[in-house]
Amino acid sequence: MTSQPTLPKTGHASGSPGEPGGGLQAGLKNRHLSMIAIGGVIGAGLFVGSSSGIATAGPGILLSYALVGTLVVLVMRMLGEMSAANPTSGSFSAHADRALGRWAGFSIGWLYWFFWVVVLAVEATAGAKILEGWIPAVPQWGWALIVMLVLTATNLVSVGSYGEFEFWFAGIKVVAIGAFVVVGGLAVFGVLPGVDSDKAGLGNLTDHGGFLPNGPGAILTGVLLVVFSFMGSEIATLAAGESEDPQRAVTKSTNSIIWRVGVFYLGSIFVVVTLLPWDDKSIADQGSYVAALDSLGIAHAGQIMNFIVLTSVLSCLNSGLYTASRMAFSLGERGDAPKAFARVNGRGVPMTAILASVVFGFVAVFFNYLSPDKVFLFLVNSSGAVALFVWLVICFSQLRMRKIIQAEAPEKLVVRMWLYPYLTWATAALIVFVLGYMLTDTEHDGRTTVLLSLLVAAGVIAIAFAKEKFKGDRTVDRAVTKV
16 A cells, blocks of 8 residues: 655745745735736637637637536636645646656646747747837847847846736736726627627627537537637746735636636637637637627727737736746656756846746747747647647646645644546546547647647657656665665
């Protein structure tokens, strides 16, 4: 019978700045964590990618968002249970390390890091395109470089500067979507002063081929198109380790996930598909949110939305760099990355981890310009299913960690997964089903994404096992030498 892993004490890492294994400072205020939790759910993918989902599933895209939203709520509940009991910069990677074994923590930690450094390149390019449109005198690569340098500097200064930037970035996103939902909702019900839209109305949900014009199967295809726009909801649990009250921060962000998904995703998409018919040509041509604003006669709708998307891109870049560096820091602390990654400077900033993450991001940006259809496309596709891998690992980790917490520190179960273990198993089964369905999708590159992501995951897992075997062999050799 194997013994269960020990549950470590809750708290910040100990140690002096500059030493491996400690030094991260509680520089994030409660208002920072609150806005990081809210803004983490709203990615640029919501604004940019929703039109393809609407074109595929029609008004039924609401069911796609509801399905993925439910999945995210359940996964975040599991993660909240583990992170409230033990807030740490490694979050789900550290939990997997203890619950499933070193190989699991190593593998999912590096895959998550890989996902976010690729996102850095994607978002830097997206932001550069918008900025070049405003100021064409600076080439697109120049804007990508400027954006990356500014946000790298922000993260290098202190965790508080990251929190402050993210507070305002996320605040703009939240206000923008909140205003969009309120104004659009009033227009749908015909009570918005000065606006008389002949296209708006609840009839748009059923009048153009029905609620599911492309059949019920389109709901699952819609899931594939929207699932990755939800990645980021877990950032608050990584950031909690550098907050004033980690347990309170995790509990608060976990409990608020339902209304955040409901308002920002379901609420805003509902407004889009009721303001305009789902098959309106302007949705595909202009983008769903721009088309919706245009239908209300709001001047400069395109530029307004470009500003909001740019804010979301900068927010995603800022958080992506922070998240990748903290995961690298945690891997360094656990001996799964170079020890230098776990060193912090006098301000409690893991400089090496940040610089290593941003260097890979710069390399990916370079490949985006040099080889967008080969190398960069491979990077994007091979990291595309990591979100689902992370969620699956969280499910299996929670199944084991609940028993560990109950045995060693039941008072730390301040957040509990509903209907444990049945709902956890059901969530894991749904994630596996989505991955399986992606293998049947050739139209939207679902099969390519899963296969390439599995290939990269297999490589990382192989390295994890090889590392453990090498470590075990060295331990045996030392024991033999001593004898």
